[in-house]
Structures are given as structure tokens and as C-alpha cells.
Amino acid sequence: MHDEPASLTSLLQQRLHRALAADGGWWPFDRFMAAALYEPGLGYYSRSDRMFGGMPESGSDFVTAPELSPLFGATLASALAQALDQTGTDELWEFGAGSGALAEQLLRALGDRVRRYRIVDLSGALRARQQARLAPWGDRVEWLSALPATLQGVVVGNEVLDAMPVKLLHFDGAQWFERGVGSDGQRFGWIDRPTPLRPPGPQQAVPGTVTEVHPQAEAFVRTLAVTLTRGALFLIDYGFPEAEFYLPQRHGGTLMCHRAHRADTDPLADVGDKDITAHVNFSGIALAGQDAGLQVLGYTSQARFLLNAGLMSHLATADLPTRSAAQKLVNEHEMGELFKVIGFVKGPWFDALGFTQGDRSHRL
DSSP states (O other), X not given: OOHHHHHHHHHHHHHHHHHHHHXXXXXXXXXXXXXXXXXXXXXXXXXOSOOBOSSGGGTOSBOOHHHHOHHHHHHHHHHHHHHHHHHTOOEEEEESOTTSHHXXXXXXXXXXGOSEEEEEOSOHHHHHHHHHHTGXXXXXXXXXXXXXXXXXXXXXXXXXXXXXXXXXXXXXXXXXXXEEEEEOSXXXXXXXXXXXXXXXXXXXXXXXXXXXXXXXXHHHHHHHHHHEEEEEEEEEEEEEOHHHHTOTTOTTOOOEEEETTEEESOTTSSTTSSEEEOOEEXXXXXXXXXXXXXXXXXXXXXXXXXXXXXXXXXXXXXXXXXXXXXXXXXXXXIIITTEEEEEXXXXXXXXXXXXXXXXXXXXX
């Protein structure tokens, strides 16, 4: 570990210990996760150390689809172009643009079809990286740190929902508790408190269950639904519909940490030095969007969405290394099945390209 990141990690942990003590020694987990990831200048996503890339030797902690293959953005562009045409808009909005790889691919593929590309990202460090990468497009690209009052256009978010803080719930066989984080000044630890919160749907939890609920991700979609006056929204992430998310067999939940392309399940260790994520309950996302005025265009696996949108035509003209990397986008044991795509529209419904075959909306 480099000296500077080690120092930043130590500063973050000291700040969190002090803040927890000032607040009575307990935070709900979503507050702790938000600080670990987004504390200005110190949180995982607020630091300048590199975290996106291909293999571990690149210095990254994980790989996203646009970093894995340029064919991800090139194929997604076809679905977004259709959505721009069907909604009569010419602006593309991206939330959580990471390294800027997806923006670069979409801008290249869509050309003049996009008059303005707007990026909303909370991380100043990532914004600087994006600005350097997207400099060739000049003032066609604009950065915002918050949502405007209204927007029109097509919105895309790749691996945005999984990084939104979640609440943790623990069932001891008799009652539900909210799992939070405490501090003794040196170490963080779990502390449970009784709560009226429950997972959605029928209660089938086995004793010892720890699971997540997603109020922040659902609030994000509701806010977007109100803000979007005309356009479409596509969200790509790993997750399940509600009936699969809360299976009794998944009694350990989905919370996961990532560092150097290795995963672990302890978000209280090495705080600030690794990513913290949770899978998405896509049923909750769909209901949040519908309740706020959006129509669901479709829901399917990433593999089916990309194949519907024309991935095979790109593969036919690609060289062997490019084809090999792109296979990971659709292979069932890689990203193809675990990752899903959900689409919404504000305005007249249309037969969205990415959902023409294999739509699973009926399973939400």
C-alpha cells in the first residue's frame, strides 16, 4: 500500500470513530457505508487512487463492463439511439460515470445524435479523471454535482445502484433488528437495535438471517422519475427480482467488499480502502419508478439485452482479443446472467430494442 492512501485510510477511520462517539456510539449501516464510500477527500470513491481497470496489475479493485470491452458501449449505444429517437430528445445523462470509459464509448458511437452529454457524479477525483478522458469532446460534455429541477433526455446508470448505501436487517428467529455500527475508539463493531423495518414481501426468513433493504436506491429512482419530464432511463447492475433476492437460502444477504479483484464480506475492516456494494432488488426499483410516474420498458439479463441490441454484429468484425473479452459480457458464469437491465420511459411507451426477446418483466 502506498503511503498516501494509507494515510488517507487512517484519517478516514479516525474521523469516523470521532463522529460515532459524538453521535452516541451508533450509526445505522447505511450512514456508515455512505461515509466509508463518499466522505469528501477520504471515502473510497472520493480518493484519487485508481480503482477501475482490467486486471489486478493495473492497480484496480474491480472491472466494469465498459472497462472490460469497448463493445459494451458500442452495443448499448444502439438501444440508447432508439430511445433518443422515440422520446424526441437529444441529451444523454450518465450517473456515476466512473473512469469515463462508457461516456467515451457512447460519444464515439452516437456522434452528432447527442447534442449534450451530462454527467452527474459525486466524486471530485473521478470527475477530474473523466474530464481528462473526455477532453476531445470539449463543451459537449458537462458535469453536474446534483440533479437539476427538471431534465429531458435518455438517462443511463451502469453499476450505480449497487454503490448506494443500504440498510441491514437481522432476524434472530423472534424479531427483526436494524444492524448498525459502533466504535470503541479503535475498532468498529456490529450493534443491533430493534426496528419496525421489514424486508418486502412474505416473511420467510430463517433465524440468523442478515439481509438488505434499499431505501436510498428506490428514492433515487423516484427522484429521477419526478425530475424526468420526457425521456427514458436504463439502469444496469447486478441483482435479482424480489422473490429471488429474499429467498430463505440467501440468509447471509448480498453485502460484499472488493479490493484488488478479491471479494470479502467484512465492511468494517480496512474501511475506506475497499469498495462496499450490495445487489439490487429490481422489483423495488420497478415499483419505485412506476409509483412515481414511469412506465417499465422491460427487464432482462445483460446478455439478452446486448444480444438484442446487436452485439453479434460487432463481434463479427472484431479481432480475436476483442471477441474474447466481450464474451465475458454475455457468458452466464461471468456478467451475462448476474447483471440485469431495467428500462423506464416518461412519455409514450415503445418496444425497446434491448427487450425485444427474453423480457422478464413478469418476474419483477
